[in-house]
Amino acid sequence: MGSVYQAFSEALRAEVPVSLATVIDGPEVGAKLLVRPGSDTIGSLGNVGLDRVVERDALAELQAGRSGVRHYGSHGEARQADVSVFIESRAARPQLVIFGAVDFTRSLAAQGKLLGYRVIVCDAREVFATKRRFPMADEVVVDWPNRLLDRIGHELGPRDAVCVLTHDNKFDVPAITAAVKTDVGYLGAMGSRRTTDTRNQRLREVGLADDEIARVMAPIGLDIGSRSPEETAVSIVAEIIAHRTKRTAPNLRDGEGAIH
Template sequence: MRDILEEVAGWHAEGTRFALATVVRTWKSSPRQPGASMAVAETGEAVGSVSGGCVEGAVYELAQEVLQTGVPAKQAYGIQDDDAFAVGLTCGGILEIFVEPVDVPRYPELPDVLAAVRGQHGLAVATVVEGPGDVGHRIVVGADTLSGSLGSADLDHSVAGIARGMLEHGTTGVVHVGENGEQRMDQLTVFVESFAPAPQMIVFGAIDFAGAVVRAGKFLGYRVTLCDARPVFATAKRFPDADEVVVDWPHRYLAGRDVDERTVLCVLTHDPKFDVPLLELALRSKAGYIGAMGSRRTHEDRLTRLREIGMDEQSLSRLSSPIGLDIGARTPEETAVSIVAEIIALASGGSGRRLSETGTAIHR
């Protein structure tokens, strides 16, 4: 729901009822992942997408039914269904979608969810989507907060613990528990949507290519920081799309940052006095992606310098250098596409090859 949160929170504040359709499970080559949402207001307006266009028409009709009845509904759309071609889901995947009516009494915590997302504070929303009794009931779970109820204190406590674990890892999906929260039981299906803080992208080097990478990172949903030691170049005016512009020596700045497995580090300085101490820290960190700009000659020189200060081959293998995929990029914008394409490919296990030359699933 993150993509449409601002719109639905506006409806909520105005007192406009709406139906919220959310992808809760997928199989095979499904076009959207769990958490993708579409909302339909009682006025007929729709925002968001659950399938990239395949089943939106059918979901829109189901949402209108839910608004009329006030009863949540769960529907699967897939190629094996009799009406699969009628709704246009011909990609071979299967989507399970939960549609619930939303208004102020049913979801009083929605403004808190919006505030948490805006403030980069993690929250998870756990909703019963299948089982006896309280389908549609939810709890909103923070690191040390809990509001709402799934039906009982024991169930709330059990699911809150699961949700906090999923939030810590930034995962969204369904869990199965007993009616009182018992583990290894499956009377209830609960959908947990994690609103984890946006992952970090830190771009080092205030050059023209950095501006394009910053824009691309923002487009992909990262919280982007630009860092350079030169105050004349590292300015908010030159990098208006960055969430933060920092004037500091790159390695000193990185040493003071919390870096996790979702963090992306793009080293665009290609100057040994900046690169080597910075990359030494980066390669010892938990960062999920570490890329460095430069020619192949620069790369070999960089590796030599890193080996001289004790970096082993396993650590060096984490370095994406020269940075990006081979797409023939030349301009800053093309280079940014090359870089973020590599980031996406490594995170998702993609090959980076043309889809027309592969036989693997398009959506993993």
């Protein structure tokens, strides 16, 4: 096998973002172009103009984490369909940051892994935040939430999620205050309705605007009657999915229309 497969498989294993464009219909079926942000392309789709346009589109698709078929003229012209190119994007895994090394964290971390997230557990208390207690987490960080977000907050985007599970204002308030300044797609915080009310009061006192507080899904999770940490984790990840897909999560049986 050649250099395209070699570079593609290496990037997949190293979790380096990579996009593989393949001609699936047109004059050169099977021709390939491998695109990596910040590196030279490898291979060719058979035409320099087509390569240039597909490289640009592949980088954009990679950013959005999307894979799909696009159509071009044989020299890369838009609004033509001489060539169909399948662009397979392998973006870095989305991240799930869980603040609070509590019992619920273990189940949520496991659920997050199941859904393909890179899971980070963070707690300032080093007796709780140990790799031994959270072997499924990709990273266990002993630090204050705001300090972790100072470091990695700029990496967080629409595909990522932050869950605040400590329900202790000493940790919750700095975590939420730092998280609302990021572009993270989902932000949820655990606690009863009363805890949520008092926390919102504190968030207002430290200067958060109403629209920033409104970003926080609290009390966290969908209303499915979950009780145990395991059930609660299901309710939280279900809310993360519904939030991303902008659904309101009724039963499929009682609705109509497309499932996906």
